[in-house]
Amino acid sequence: MKELLRIRELHASIAGKEILKGVNLSINEGEVHAIMGPNGAGKSTLSAVITGHPAYEVTSGEVLLNGENLLAMPPEQRARAGVFLSFQYPVEIPGVSMTNFMRTAVNERRKYQGLPELSASEFLKLMREKRKMLQLADKLQGRSVNEGFSGGEKKKNEIFQMAMLEPCFSILDETDSGLDIDALRIVSEGVNRLKNEHNAFLVITHYQRLLDYIVPDFVHVLADGQIVKTGDKTLALELEEKGYAEFE
Amino acid sequence: MRSLSKGEVVEQILLNEANLDLHFVQSDDSVLRLFVLNLSPADKTTVEIYVDQQGRGCRTEVYSLNLLRDEQRCSMHTHITHSANDGQSLQLIKFVLNDKAKGEFYGELKIQPDVRHIDAQQTNRNLLLTDEAEMRTRPQLEIYADDVKAGHGASTGQLDDQALFYMQQRGIGRDEARRMLIAAFCKDMVMPLSDEAKRTELMETIDRIV
Ligand SMILES: Nc1ncnc2c1ncn2[C@@H]1O[C@H](COP(=O)(O)OP(=O)(O)O)[C@@H](O)[C@H]1O
Numbered sequence: 001m002k003e004l005l006r007i008r009e010l011h012a013s014i015a016g017k018e019i020l021k022g023v024n025l026s027i028n029e030g031e032v033h034a035i036m037g038p039n040g041a042g043k044s045t046l047s048a049v050i051t052g053h054p055a056y057e058v059t060s061g062e063v064l065l066n067g068e069n070l071l072a073m074p075p076e077q078r079a080r081a082g083v084f085l086s087f088q089y090p091v092e093i094p095g096v097s098m099t100n101f102m103r104t105a106v107n108e109r110r111k112y113q114g115l116p117e118l119s120a121s122e123f124l125k126l127m128r129e130k131r132k133m134l135q136l137a138d139k140l141q142g143r144s145v146n147e148g149f150s151g152g153e154k155k156k157n158e159i160f161q162m163a164m165l166e167p168c169f170s171i172l173d174e175t176d177s178g179l180d181i182d183a184l185r186i187v188s189e190g191v192n193r194l195k196n197e198h199n200a201f202l203v204i205t206h207y208q209r210l211l212d213y214i215v216p217d218f219v220h221v222l223a224d225g226q227i228v229k230t231g232d233k234t235l236a237l238e239l240e241e242k243g244y245a246e247f248e
Numbered sequence: 249m250r251s252l253s254k255g256e257v258v259e260q261i262l263l264n265e266a267n268l269d270l271h272f273v274q275s276d277d278s279v280l281r282l283f284v285l286n287l288s289p290a291d292k293t294t295v296e297i298y299v300d301q302q303g304r305g306c307r308t309e310v311y312s313l314n315l316l317r318d319e320q321r322c323s324m325h326t327h328i329t330h331s332a333n334d335g336q337s338l339q340l341i342k343f344v345l346n347d348k349a350k351g352e353f354y355g356e357l358k359i360q361p362d363v364r365h366i367d368a369q370q371t372n373r374n375l376l377l378t379d380e381a382e383m384r385t386r387p388q389l390e391i392y393a394d395d396v397k398a399g400h401g402a403s404t405g406q407l408d409d410q411a412l413f414y415m416q417q418r419g420i421g422r423d424e425a426r427r428m429l430i431a432a433f434c435k436d437m438v439m440p441l442s443d444e445a446k447r448t449e450l451m452e453t454i455d456r457i458v
C-alpha cells in the first residue's frame with residue numbers, strides 16, 4: 001500500500017506555548033484513522049497545523065503528502081493538493097453565496113489537477129448530484145456560506161463540500177459532536193460513499209458512536225501533544241469504557 | 249436646494265462626485281433615496297448632505313459606499329433633521345480603506361422639539377485593509393423630543409481572519425478570498441436600488457474594483 005501522509009516528530013506551538021510535542025503518524029491510501037483523546041490534548045491543533053493555519057508555529061518536524069513537503073505550501077495550495085478539513089467550528093461568511101464559494105473552490109482544485117473549469121450548468125449539475133447523494137436540503141445552497149445554519153446543517157455542509165472537492169486526505173474534526181442520530185447517519189454514510197482505495201480519512205472524535213458507522217483501521221490516542229497509544233477499533237471501545245484517566 | 253413635493257419619490261445615484269453639497273427639503277409622505285457611491289473617487293472627496301423632513305410621514309434613505317486607496321481622502325457629512333411627525337430616516341454608510349487612505353464620517357441627526365413617532369437609524373461600518381488606513385467616525389445625535397426611536401451604530405474592523413482561512417482551506421487563494429469578502433461587505437449598499445439593471449451594473453463595477 002502506498003503511503004499518503006507522513007508526519008514526523010512534529011512540534012508546534014501557539015502564542016509561545018508548545019502544544020504538539022513530537023507527533024508521528026503514517027497514513028496509507030485507503031485507510032481510516034481515528035484520533036481520540038482528552039480535551040485540550042492538541043487534536044484540533046494537529047488539524048490546524050496540517051492545513052496551515054497561520055496562528056500556529058511549527059517549531060520542528062515534517063508533514064509530507066505523497067512525499068511533498070506540505071508545510072512549505074500556503075493553505076490554499078494544500079487544499080488544492082487534496083487536503084480537506086471538516087472544521088470543528090465551521091465559519092459563517094455573510095454575503096458570500098454558497099454557490100459562488102463552492103464554484104471558486106471546485107475550479108481551483110480542478111485547475112490544480114489539470115482539469116478544465118466547470119461551466120455554470122455542469123457545476124449546478126454536480127451540486128445537485130452531491131446534494132442528492134448526501135440527502136441534503138436544497139434550501140441551503142441559496143444562502144450565504146453557513147450563515148444562520150444550525151449546528152447539524154453546518155456539519156452536513158462540511159461533508160457536502162468534501163464530496164464536491166473529492167480530496168485525497170480528509171480530516172474530520174469532531175464532525176459528530178452535537179449531531180443527532182439522523183445527521184450522524186447522513187454524515188457517516190457520506191464518508192463511507194466517498195471512501196475509496198486512493199483516499200484516506202483522519203477522524204477526530206470523542207465518541208465511539210461515530211466509529212460504529214465509520215470503521216477505523218487504526219485508533220490513536222493523542223494526549224498532551226503526543227500519540228501515546230495505537231490500536232485497532234477495539235481500542236475505541238476500551239476508551240469509551242475506561243475514559244482517558246490513564247493518559248491525563 | 250431641491251424640494252420634494254407631497255408624495256414625491258426621488259431616487260438618485262451620485263457616482264464619484266468629488267464635491268457634493270446637497271440640500272433637500274421634504275414635504276408630506278415624500279421618499280428620498282440617495283446612493284452616494286465613491287467607487288473610483290478623486291484624491292479628495294467632500295460630501296455634505298442636508299435633508300429636512302418638513303412634512304409629515306417622510307422617509308429618507310442614504311446609502312453611501314466609499315472605496316478608498318492610496319492616499320485618497322473622503323469626508324462624508326450628513327445632516328438630517330426631523331421637523332415633522334411620523335418620519336423615518338435610514339442611513340447606511342460604509343468605507344473600505346486600503347493603503348494609506350483616510351475616511352471621515354460625521355452624522356448629524358436632529359429631532360426637533362415636540363416632533364413624535366420618528367424612527368431614525370444611522371449605521372456606519374468600515375473595513376480597514378491595512379494598518380496605515382484610518383477612519384474617524386463622529387455621530388452627533390441631537391434629540392429634543394420624547395416619543396421617538398433613534399439609533400446609531402458604528403464599527404471599524406478588519407477582514408475576518410477565520411473566514412479567510414476557511415476559504416483558503418477550500419482552495420481559494422488568499423487574494424481572491426479577500427476580494428470575495430470585500431465584495432460581500434459592499435453588496436448590500438446597492439441592493440435597495442429599485443432599478444434592477446442599474447443594480448446589476450453597479451454590483452459588477454464593485455466586483456471589478458475590489
Ligand atoms: N489561541 C490560543 N492561544 C493559546 N492557547 C491555545 C490557543 N488555542 C488553543 N490553545 C491551547 O492549546 C491546547 C490544545 O487545544 P486543541 O488543539 O484545541 O485541543 P483539542 O482539540 O484536543 O481539544 C489547549 O490547551 C488550548 O488551551
Ligand SMILES: [Mg+2]
Nearest residue numbers: 043044088174
Ligand atoms: Mg478540538
